[in-house]
Amino acid sequence: MIDKVRLRMAEEGIDALVLRPSPDFRYLGGQGDGYLVLPLRGPLEAAAGPLEAAALIPSSARRVGVDPEMRAWELFSLRLKAELVLASVALAPLRLLRGPAEVAATERAASAADAVLLMARELAWFGTTERAMARRLWAMMVEKGCEEVLSVLVAAGEHSAVPRHVPCDRVINPGDALLVSVCGRWGNHCSEVARVFAVAEPPEDFEAMYSVVLSAQRAALDSLRPGVTAAEVGRAAQEVVDGSGYGRYAAGRLGRGIGLGQDERPWLVSGDATVLAPGMTVCVEPAIYLPELFGARVADVVVCTPAGAERLSGSSQALHVLDH
Known part of the structure; x- marks a missing residue:
């Protein structure tokens, strides 16, 4: 090297x-x-x-x-x-290009972040605050062996529509959409996973919007392969959102590179002509934010392989309804 x-x-x-x-x-x-x-x-x-x-x-x-x-x-x-x-x-x-050992380390980091969000489903969310739950998740990441916690997001209800929301004392109530993400470094490599929950029951029209976010990510993963540019992958996801009528509410960035750093090239945005190649790892993270109502973002770490995209964070993306 x-x-x-x-x-x-x-x-x-x-x-x-x-x-x-x-x-x-x-x-x-x-x-x-x-x-x-x-x-x-x-x-x-x-x-x-x-x-x-x-x-x-x-x-x-x-x-x-x-x-x-x-x-x-x-x-x-x-x-x-x-x-x-x-x-x-x-x-x-x-x-930009990561060898097998680096990809394996990124996969271990993605699995650890995944495990934290899986454990989060079993926590008691009703009546607690965003800030309290963010602290709980932060501690769980450390317990999981996270060397450095880079960010923890807990956003309930209307706060889930704020892209850079900071957890506060807002109480989590039944009927809230809940956006949760964790980002940290394990084994020197970074990973971020974001999932969407509903508290007791989803808000009206939320599931339809969330299905668009999932479809946008699937479109990005289907297009992500060697020889394709980062901009083309971003465009594939954006076209799904635009076609749904939610285009004006979509996040400006559909994803970014991740590895030793949490925000690296390539960027899945218009104008990034980086040609993807086997070994590149990216966080694919489409999002839709409806101001004052709710938002949804799903984030997964994937690696570009000769056969296409391989998701390294493998937990279910189905909307999980929290019952306690």
């Missing part, structure tokens, strides 16, 4: 990479805190802090790739006179 990285560095005219804890850091084998420095020639070395990292950069370096998540004080601490560029210029194309 290091040889491939150095080849990309040479193509981009980068003399050294400096990485802090991040997806790029983990891609090169970084663990815990600290920094990694990879010169174009010489060994990959670890450093405790930015000053120590700066000492490992060859004095002849004229162009240095820095981690996209590097903070301003870290950049100043490096005290580099070289031109600074993002390390992702070299690493992003390599990280």
Whole structure:
């Protein structure tokens, strides 16, 4: 892998990479805190802090790739006179394709997230708050071995129609649509799974709308295969939603890459010409949000294989009615 990285560095005219804890850091084998420095020639070395990292950069370096998540004080601490560029210029194309071990790790992460949402069905939801249930799910993820909880969403009733809702003290009541998602990192790899529940009984017209969301995801999965662009996959899902009459209420993004980071290329949106290939992993997440009423989003991690899309998070997507 290091040889491939150095080849990309040479193509981009980068003399050294400096990485802090991040997806790029983990891609090169970084663990815990600290920094990694990879010169174009010489060994990959670890450093405790930015000053120590700066000492490992060859004095002849004229162009240095820095981690996209590097903070301003870290950049100043490096005290580099070289031109600074993002390390992702070299690493992003390599990280698009994942080997068998990486796909297996992503599958384990997806299975763990899946298991948390399956256990969530057995919890007592009636009369509790979004915030309390989000904390409960957060704890369950940690108990499941999650190394870092990246996000937990619990959105009830009209809040399920708010794409970036933050769980609050809103009480969960019978008749509510309930949107629940968990995103975390297991074994260095990220996964997100989102499911939709109904509390006691679904709201009027909710099931019809939810069926459109499921159909949109199926259309995306049917079109996801090697040689197809990310934009084409997104378009397949969008056409289903548009044809249903819900087009104006659809989420702007139908999915995104996921792996060492939770938001990566490719993006399943119009304009992303990334050609899909075996080994790419994406989170396919169509959603429809009806303001002030309810929303529905289903998210699953899939891998592109020579035969097409393979879903790594395998729990049922059928609308589950919570009875307690």
